[in-house]
Amino acid sequence: IKINNLRGVTDQVITLDPGYKNTGSCTSAITFLDGDKGILRYRGYSIEELAEKADFLEVAFLLIFGELPNQVQLDKFHADIKSQSVVDEDVKKILDAFPKSAHPMGVLASLTSALTAFNPSSVNVNSEEEMYKAIVKIMGKFPVLVAWTLRKKQGLPLDYGDKNLGYVENVLKMMFKQPNEDYKHDPVMINALDKLLILHADHEQNCSTSTVRIVGSSHAGLFASLSAGISALWGPLHGGANQAVLEMLEAIKADGGDTKKYMAKAKDKDDPFRLMGFGHRVYKNFDPRAKIIKKAADEVLGELGVEDPILDIAKGLEREALEDTYFVDRKLYPNVDFYSGIIYRAMGIPVDMFTVMFALGRLPGWIAQWREMRLNKEPIGRPRQIYTGETYRPFKAINER
Numbered sequence: 001i002k003i004n005n006l007r008g009v010t011d012q013v014i015t016l017d018p019g020y021k022n023t024g025s026c027t028s029a030i031t032f033l034d035g036d037k038g039i040l041r042y043r044g045y046s047i048e049e050l051a052e053k054a055d056f057l058e059v060a061f062l063l064i065f066g067e068l069p070n071q072v073q074l075d076k077f078h079a080d081i082k083s084q085s086v087v088d089e090d091v092k093k094i095l096d097a098f099p100k101s102a103h104p105m106g107v108l109a110s111l112t113s114a115l116t117a118f119n120p121s122s123v124n125v126n127s128e129e130e131m132y133k134a135i136v137k138i139m140g141k142f143p144v145l146v147a148w149t150l151r152k153k154q155g156l157p158l159d160y161g162d163k164n165l166g167y168v169e170n171v172l173k174m175m176f177k178q179p180n181e182d183y184k185h186d187p188v189m190i191n192a193l194d195k196l197l198i199l200h201a202d203h204e205q206n207c208s209t210s211t212v213r214i215v216g217s218s219h220a221g222l223f224a225s226l227s228a229g230i231s232a233l234w235g236p237l238h239g240g241a242n243q244a245v246l247e248m249l250e251a252i253k254a255d256g257g258d259t260k261k262y263m264a265k266a267k268d269k270d271d272p273f274r275l276m277g278f279g280h281r282v283y284k285n286f287d288p289r290a291k292i293i294k295k296a297a298d299e300v301l302g303e304l305g306v307e308d309p310i311l312d313i314a315k316g317l318e319r320e321a322l323e324d325t326y327f328v329d330r331k332l333y334p335n336v337d338f339y340s341g342i343i344y345r346a347m348g349i350p351v352d353m354f355t356v357m358f359a360l361g362r363l364p365g366w367i368a369q370w371r372e373m374r375l376n377k378e379p380i381g382r383p384r385q386i387y388t389g390e391t392y393r394p395f396k397a398i399n400e401r
């Protein structure tokens with residue numbers, strides 16, 4: 001029996017799995033995750049090794065095309081991306097129309113969607129060649145949108161990057177260069193951002209990636225699918241957790257650093273408060289990304305000479321959670337977002353930009369998953385439901401209601 005015939009031979013039986021806690025939506029050769037053992041691999045390579053030895057653009061190539069690039073392939077990929085790193089000037093007008101107070105994730109989702117209007121050839125793509133063109137376009141333009149989103153908030157002029165720089169260094173320059181400044185970024189910052197982006201680059205069928213795949217399954221274009229993924233990532237239960245973690249740690253600090261009080265709140269089922277940055281749908285053990293980021297937080301803050309008391313609060317919460325039966329029984333460990341914000345803050349990135357940085361890292365993962373979905377010729381995503389509403393009712397005229 002084929003799974004797509006199951007309903008026919010089972011008298012219309014439907015599996016109901018709210019939140020898809022145990023339902024696979026596709027086969028995928030991109031990311032392997034063992035949540036019980038805390039293993040994460042991209043295309044077979046361990047996240048620990050990639051974070052240590054690779055750079056973000058190599059990892060992007062690996063995720064999207066399946067193999068680590070040789071130097072020639074990497075240079076070509078980078079050159080193709082750089083050739084697409086200009087955004088239509090009219091996009092600035094759209095950005096201008098947003099209030100300064102707009103959340104950067106809303107702005108980024110809108111601008112990404114708007115790119116479809118300026119790049120119509122990227123909408124209806126079917127061949128591998130058309131896909132490649134759309135991919136390098138968005139890899140080139142997305143960092144510009146990220147940087148502009150920040151610069152608009154800070155009232156800085158909107159510039160383009162420097163084609164002589166590496167992908168990540170260029171992102172930092174576009175974000176932080178002040179007018180009339182001979183800008184040079186600290187290698188500590190470049191390495192830290194490279195590592196963070198690699199750690200966020202893919203995570204199989206999470207909420208935003210599933211969104212990208214399902215929107216793309218209707219053959220909506222890549223940019224529209226990505227825009228939907230950005231909106232999904234924004235939520236505090238997903239990528240928005242990095243902002244929520246930092247705000248939570250700040251609130252604990254402002255409240256005198258009483259971590260026990262917040263642990264108690266998190267355990268109280270009548271209190272909606274959750275310990276942000278803790279727990280994961282798939283990891284029932286340490287999130288391997290959190291381990292790497294925790295170590296990186298110590299190193300980066302040390303190298304940048306930043307002392308941040310909220311790092312101690314975060315470590316204190318982790319220590320307490322590891323000894324608390326509520327967290328131990330439910331296998332709630334720090335996830336990728338628990339320590340990342342502390343590094344972003346030390347780098348001078350404002351808290352409401354944290355999830356934008358996550359989106360920048362996740363971009364190649366979303367692209368890889370979208371491309372795989374299209375190359376596998378997956379059918380349109382269309383879940384079923386169990387109807388629980390009224391049975392047939394005759395219509396009542398308005399004066400009879």
Ligand code: ACO
Pocket residue numbers: 019206236237238239241266267273274275276277278279280281282330332335336337
């Ligand atoms: N604080 C306190 N209790 C928690 C937490 C938390 N952070 N996370 C889960 N729990 C509890 C739940 O209340 C539930 O308890 P119960 O069995 O007594 O009802 C149990 O642990 C299982 O939690 P669920 O919500 O059923 O797990 P689910 O897989 O649906 O949710 C999620 C996973 C959304 C990540 C959840 O752990 C959470 O809300 N964490 C905080 C937000 C967060 O950090 N999100 C980022 C995730 S990583 C990422 O997306 C990039």
